[in-house]
Amino acid sequence: MPTPLPPPERSIAGLFLGLAVLLAGGCALSPSLQAQAADSPRHAPLTETIQLQRRTLVFEPSRADLSVGCVVLTMASSAPVRVNGLQAKSPQRWRSIYLKQVGTNRFALPALKIDYAPHEADDILCLSLKLWFNEVSNMHDSPFYENVADRYALVSWCSKPPESASDSSWKARFSQNREAELKAFQAKLAQPLPIRLNQRKLQADWGYPMIYNSPRVSEADLNAIEKAVRDRDEQHLITLQVTDADHATVYASVEDATRFHGTREYKLVRSEGTWKIEKVEKMQE
Numbered sequence: 001m002p003t004p005l006p007p008p009e010r011s012i013a014g015l016f017l018g019l020a021v022l023l024a025g026g027c028a029l030s031p032s033l034q035a036q037a038a039d040s041p042r043h044a045p046l047t048e049t050i051q052l053q054r055r056t057l058v059f060e061p062s063r064a065d066l067s068v069g070c071v072v073l074t075m076a077s078s079a080p081v082r083v084n085g086l087q088a089k090s091p092q093r094w095r096s097i098y099l100k101q102v103g104t105n106r107f108a109l110p111a112l113k114i115d116y117a118p119h120e121a122d123d124i125l126c127l128s129l130k131l132w133f134n135e136v137s138n139m140h141d142s143p144f145y146e147n148v149a150d151r152y153a154l155v156s157w158c159s160k161p162p163e164s165a166s167d168s169s170w171k172a173r174f175s176q177n178r179e180a181e182l183k184a185f186q187a188k189l190a191q192p193l194p195i196r197l198n199q200r201k202l203q204a205d206w207g208y209p210m211i212y213n214s215p216r217v218s219e220a221d222l223n224a225i226e227k228a229v230r231d232r233d234e235q236h237l238i239t240l241q242v243t244d245a246d247h248a249t250v251y252a253s254v255e256d257a258t259r260f261h262g263t264r265e266y267k268l269v270r271s272e273g274t275w276k277i278e279k280v281e282k283m284q285e
Helices: 031-039 169-174 182-190 219-230
Strands: 019-023 026-029 048-052 055-061 068-077 081-083 094-098 100-103 106-109 112-116 125-133 155-158 193-195 210-213 237-244 247-253 263-271 274-283
Touching: 048 125, 048 182, 055 068, 055 125, 055 182, 068 081, 068 106, 068 112, 068 169, 081 094, 125 169, 155 169, 155 182, 219 237, 219 247, 219 263, 219 274
Parallel strands: 055 193, 210 237
Antiparallel strands: 019 026, 048 112, 055 106, 068 094, 068 125, 081 112, 100 106, 125 155, 237 247, 247 263, 263 274
16 A cells, blocks of 8 residues: 555555666656656745655564565655655645665665745644555555554654644644654664564455455456456556446556556456456556
Protein backbone atom coordinates (compact mmCIF):
# COMPACT_ATOMS: atom_id res chain seq x y z
CA MET A 1 0.00 0.00 0.00
CA PRO A 2 -9.16 3.37 -1.75
CA THR A 3 -9.85 3.37 -5.36
CA PRO A 4 -7.81 0.40 -6.57
CA LEU A 5 -4.78 1.74 -4.73
CA PRO A 6 -4.92 2.03 -0.95
CA PRO A 7 -5.40 5.28 0.98
CA PRO A 8 -2.40 7.47 1.84
CA GLU A 9 -0.93 5.02 4.30
CA ARG A 10 -0.80 2.35 1.59
CA SER A 11 -0.11 4.09 -1.70
CA ILE A 12 -0.79 7.51 -3.12
CA ALA A 13 -1.08 7.29 -6.85
CA GLY A 14 -0.96 10.27 -9.13
CA LEU A 15 0.62 12.60 -6.61
CA PHE A 16 3.38 15.20 -6.89
CA LEU A 17 6.68 13.37 -6.62
CA GLY A 18 8.46 10.38 -8.13
CA LEU A 19 12.17 10.64 -7.58
CA ALA A 20 14.39 8.86 -10.08
CA VAL A 21 17.80 7.24 -9.97
CA LEU A 22 20.11 8.41 -7.19
CA LEU A 23 23.58 9.19 -8.44
CA ALA A 24 26.80 8.83 -6.53
CA GLY A 25 27.18 12.58 -6.11
CA GLY A 26 23.52 13.37 -5.46
CA CYS A 27 20.11 12.54 -6.85
CA ALA A 28 18.44 13.04 -10.20
CA LEU A 29 14.83 14.05 -10.52
CA SER A 30 12.41 11.90 -12.50
CA PRO A 31 11.34 12.96 -16.03
CA SER A 32 7.96 14.02 -14.65
CA LEU A 33 9.61 16.40 -12.18
CA GLN A 34 11.97 17.69 -14.86
CA ALA A 35 8.95 18.49 -17.00
CA GLN A 36 7.33 20.30 -14.12
CA ALA A 37 10.53 22.29 -13.61
CA ALA A 38 10.46 23.41 -17.24
CA ASP A 39 6.81 24.42 -17.05
CA SER A 40 6.70 25.97 -13.58
CA PRO A 41 7.28 29.71 -13.28
CA ARG A 42 9.63 31.02 -10.63
CA HIS A 43 7.97 31.70 -7.31
CA ALA A 44 8.74 34.20 -4.60
CA PRO A 45 10.65 32.69 -1.66
CA LEU A 46 8.44 30.91 0.83
CA THR A 47 8.68 31.62 4.51
CA GLU A 48 9.71 28.27 6.04
CA THR A 49 12.43 25.84 4.91
CA ILE A 50 13.12 22.27 6.03
CA GLN A 51 16.11 20.30 4.79
CA LEU A 52 16.63 16.55 4.91
CA GLN A 53 20.08 15.19 4.14
CA ARG A 54 20.71 12.52 1.54
CA ARG A 55 21.27 9.25 3.39
CA THR A 56 20.61 5.53 3.34
CA LEU A 57 17.77 4.51 5.64
CA VAL A 58 18.39 1.20 7.39
CA PHE A 59 15.43 -0.86 8.61
CA GLU A 60 15.72 -3.69 11.12
CA PRO A 61 12.70 -6.04 11.19
CA SER A 62 12.67 -8.13 14.36
CA ARG A 63 11.95 -11.33 12.39
CA ALA A 64 13.99 -12.69 9.50
CA ASP A 65 11.08 -13.89 7.33
CA LEU A 66 9.74 -10.36 6.75
CA SER A 67 11.64 -7.82 4.65
CA VAL A 68 10.92 -4.26 3.60
CA GLY A 69 9.68 -4.00 0.03
CA CYS A 70 8.59 -0.37 -0.28
CA VAL A 71 9.23 2.84 1.67
CA VAL A 72 7.38 6.12 1.21
CA LEU A 73 8.01 9.53 2.73
CA THR A 74 4.59 11.15 2.96
CA MET A 75 4.27 14.90 3.03
CA ALA A 76 1.06 16.80 3.76
CA SER A 77 0.55 20.52 4.04
CA SER A 78 -2.36 22.88 4.31
CA ALA A 79 -0.23 25.63 2.71
CA PRO A 80 1.74 25.82 -0.58
CA VAL A 81 4.85 23.64 -0.70
CA ARG A 82 7.85 23.43 -2.99
CA VAL A 83 10.30 20.53 -2.97
CA ASN A 84 13.82 21.14 -4.30
CA GLY A 85 12.53 24.32 -5.91
CA LEU A 86 9.62 22.69 -7.74
CA GLN A 87 5.94 23.24 -7.09
CA ALA A 88 3.04 21.26 -8.47
CA LYS A 89 0.88 23.08 -11.02
CA SER A 90 -2.20 22.18 -9.00
CA PRO A 91 -1.87 22.35 -5.20
CA GLN A 92 -2.25 18.93 -3.61
CA ARG A 93 -2.47 18.32 0.08
CA TRP A 94 -0.85 14.87 0.05
CA ARG A 95 2.44 14.16 -1.68
CA SER A 96 4.59 11.04 -1.70
CA ILE A 97 8.22 10.24 -2.33
CA TYR A 98 8.87 6.56 -2.98
CA LEU A 99 12.43 5.63 -2.12
CA LYS A 100 14.88 3.60 -4.17
CA GLN A 101 15.99 0.27 -2.70
CA VAL A 102 19.78 0.01 -2.42
CA GLY A 103 20.05 -3.24 -0.46
CA THR A 104 18.11 -5.63 1.73
CA ASN A 105 16.06 -3.46 4.11
CA ARG A 106 17.98 -0.40 2.88
CA PHE A 107 16.48 2.54 0.98
CA ALA A 108 17.96 5.81 -0.29
CA LEU A 109 16.47 9.07 0.93
CA PRO A 110 17.44 11.91 -1.46
CA ALA A 111 18.43 15.36 -0.25
CA LEU A 112 15.23 17.37 0.13
CA LYS A 113 14.69 21.10 0.56
CA ILE A 114 11.07 21.69 1.51
CA ASP A 115 9.75 25.28 1.39
CA TYR A 116 6.26 26.06 2.60
CA ALA A 117 4.24 29.17 3.36
CA PRO A 118 2.01 28.98 6.45
CA HIS A 119 -0.24 31.92 5.68
CA GLU A 120 -2.91 31.09 8.26
CA ALA A 121 -2.57 30.39 11.97
CA ASP A 122 -4.02 26.91 11.45
CA ASP A 123 -1.62 25.95 8.64
CA ILE A 124 0.43 22.81 9.23
CA LEU A 125 3.10 20.72 7.48
CA CYS A 126 3.65 17.05 8.36
CA LEU A 127 6.11 14.35 7.31
CA SER A 128 5.98 10.63 8.00
CA LEU A 129 7.84 7.48 7.01
CA LYS A 130 5.77 4.43 6.10
CA LEU A 131 6.77 1.00 4.76
CA TRP A 132 5.33 -2.11 3.14
CA PHE A 133 6.65 -5.65 3.42
CA ASN A 134 7.43 -8.06 0.60
CA GLU A 135 5.88 -11.15 2.18
CA VAL A 136 2.60 -9.75 3.52
CA SER A 137 0.47 -7.07 1.89
CA ASN A 138 -0.72 -3.81 3.34
CA MET A 139 -4.15 -5.42 3.66
CA HIS A 140 -2.92 -7.99 6.20
CA ASP A 141 0.15 -6.49 7.87
CA SER A 142 -1.49 -4.86 10.92
CA PRO A 143 -1.57 -8.03 13.09
CA PHE A 144 2.20 -8.49 12.67
CA TYR A 145 3.17 -5.28 14.48
CA GLU A 146 3.72 -5.25 18.21
CA ASN A 147 2.48 -1.67 18.11
CA VAL A 148 -0.05 -1.08 15.33
CA ALA A 149 0.82 2.63 15.28
CA ASP A 150 4.18 1.68 13.71
CA ARG A 151 2.29 0.46 10.66
CA TYR A 152 0.96 3.94 9.93
CA ALA A 153 4.12 5.90 10.64
CA LEU A 154 7.44 4.49 11.77
CA VAL A 155 8.46 8.06 12.56
CA SER A 156 6.69 11.38 11.93
CA TRP A 157 6.97 15.12 12.52
CA CYS A 158 4.62 18.10 12.22
CA SER A 159 5.28 21.83 12.30
CA LYS A 160 2.68 22.04 15.07
CA PRO A 161 0.91 19.38 17.18
CA PRO A 162 -1.49 17.65 14.76
CA GLU A 163 -4.17 17.36 17.41
CA SER A 164 -4.34 21.19 17.49
CA ALA A 165 -5.37 21.39 13.82
CA SER A 166 -9.05 21.97 13.12
CA ASP A 167 -9.08 19.00 10.74
CA SER A 168 -8.91 15.74 12.73
CA SER A 169 -7.27 13.85 9.84
CA TRP A 170 -3.90 15.39 10.75
CA LYS A 171 -3.98 13.62 14.12
CA ALA A 172 -5.18 10.37 12.53
CA ARG A 173 -2.30 10.24 10.05
CA PHE A 174 0.63 11.93 11.78
CA SER A 175 0.32 11.45 15.53
CA GLN A 176 1.99 8.02 15.48
CA ASN A 177 5.63 7.99 16.65
CA ARG A 178 5.71 11.74 16.27
CA GLU A 179 8.84 13.65 17.18
CA ALA A 180 8.09 17.09 18.60
CA GLU A 181 11.29 18.59 17.22
CA LEU A 182 12.52 18.48 13.62
CA LYS A 183 16.06 17.71 14.81
CA ALA A 184 14.78 14.60 16.60
CA PHE A 185 12.99 13.48 13.42
CA GLN A 186 16.18 13.96 11.41
CA ALA A 187 18.19 12.09 14.05
CA LYS A 188 15.83 9.12 13.84
CA LEU A 189 16.41 8.93 10.08
CA ALA A 190 20.17 8.80 10.69
CA GLN A 191 19.87 5.70 12.90
CA PRO A 192 18.78 2.13 12.10
CA LEU A 193 15.00 2.02 12.37
CA PRO A 194 13.74 -1.00 14.32
CA ILE A 195 10.51 -2.68 13.17
CA ARG A 196 9.06 -4.49 16.17
CA LEU A 197 7.03 -7.49 15.05
CA ASN A 198 5.41 -10.47 16.71
CA GLN A 199 5.68 -14.10 15.61
CA ARG A 200 2.26 -14.52 14.00
CA LYS A 201 2.42 -17.17 11.30
CA LEU A 202 2.40 -16.00 7.69
CA GLN A 203 -0.29 -17.27 5.34
CA ALA A 204 0.18 -17.73 1.62
CA ASP A 205 -2.91 -15.73 0.63
CA TRP A 206 -1.85 -12.69 2.66
CA GLY A 207 0.66 -11.55 0.07
CA TYR A 208 0.30 -9.55 -3.12
CA PRO A 209 -1.71 -8.71 -5.09
CA MET A 210 -4.34 -7.38 -2.71
CA ILE A 211 -7.71 -8.66 -3.95
CA TYR A 212 -10.83 -6.49 -3.91
CA ASN A 213 -13.51 -8.82 -5.25
CA SER A 214 -16.86 -7.10 -4.81
CA PRO A 215 -19.09 -7.85 -6.60
CA ARG A 216 -17.63 -11.33 -6.45
CA VAL A 217 -16.36 -13.20 -9.47
CA SER A 218 -15.11 -16.77 -9.39
CA GLU A 219 -11.63 -17.88 -8.38
CA ALA A 220 -11.12 -18.93 -11.99
CA ASP A 221 -11.91 -15.37 -13.11
CA LEU A 222 -9.46 -13.91 -10.58
CA ASN A 223 -6.76 -16.28 -11.83
CA ALA A 224 -7.51 -15.35 -15.44
CA ILE A 225 -7.32 -11.62 -14.67
CA GLU A 226 -4.01 -12.02 -12.87
CA LYS A 227 -2.59 -14.25 -15.62
CA ALA A 228 -3.49 -11.72 -18.33
CA VAL A 229 -1.36 -9.10 -16.59
CA ARG A 230 1.49 -11.42 -15.64
CA ASP A 231 1.67 -12.52 -19.26
CA ARG A 232 2.77 -8.93 -19.93
CA ASP A 233 5.83 -9.75 -17.79
CA GLU A 234 4.52 -7.89 -14.76
CA GLN A 235 6.00 -9.51 -11.66
CA HIS A 236 5.06 -7.01 -8.96
CA LEU A 237 1.28 -6.76 -8.79
CA ILE A 238 -0.09 -4.46 -6.09
CA THR A 239 -3.87 -4.67 -6.33
CA LEU A 240 -6.52 -6.53 -8.30
CA GLN A 241 -9.93 -4.91 -8.08
CA VAL A 242 -13.10 -6.28 -9.63
CA THR A 243 -15.30 -3.38 -10.79
CA ASP A 244 -18.24 -5.51 -11.92
CA ALA A 245 -18.82 -8.93 -13.42
CA ASP A 246 -17.07 -7.93 -16.66
CA HIS A 247 -14.52 -5.29 -15.67
CA ALA A 248 -11.41 -5.25 -13.46
CA THR A 249 -8.39 -3.08 -12.74
CA VAL A 250 -4.89 -4.26 -11.82
CA TYR A 251 -2.02 -2.09 -10.58
CA ALA A 252 1.59 -3.23 -10.91
CA SER A 253 4.80 -1.69 -9.57
CA VAL A 254 7.29 -1.11 -12.39
CA GLU A 255 10.64 -2.97 -12.36
CA ASP A 256 10.54 -3.88 -8.68
CA ALA A 257 8.20 -3.79 -5.68
CA THR A 258 9.26 -0.33 -4.51
CA ARG A 259 7.02 1.84 -6.75
CA PHE A 260 10.07 4.08 -7.10
CA HIS A 261 9.84 3.70 -10.89
CA GLY A 262 6.07 4.28 -10.90
CA THR A 263 3.15 1.94 -11.49
CA ARG A 264 1.12 0.67 -14.40
CA GLU A 265 -2.66 0.53 -14.43
CA TYR A 266 -4.30 -2.27 -16.41
CA LYS A 267 -7.97 -2.05 -17.36
CA LEU A 268 -9.45 -5.44 -18.23
CA VAL A 269 -12.77 -6.45 -19.73
CA ARG A 270 -14.40 -9.86 -20.12
CA SER A 271 -15.31 -10.37 -23.77
CA GLU A 272 -16.92 -13.58 -25.00
CA GLY A 273 -15.95 -15.28 -21.77
CA THR A 274 -12.27 -14.25 -21.91
CA TRP A 275 -10.55 -11.59 -19.83
CA LYS A 276 -8.63 -9.18 -22.07
CA ILE A 277 -6.52 -6.10 -21.40
CA GLU A 278 -8.35 -3.08 -22.75
CA LYS A 279 -6.01 -0.27 -21.68
CA VAL A 280 -2.60 0.20 -20.03
CA GLU A 281 -1.47 3.47 -18.47
CA LYS A 282 1.90 4.27 -16.90
CA MET A 283 1.58 6.31 -13.73
CA GLN A 284 4.64 8.11 -12.38
CA GLU A 285 4.53 7.95 -8.59
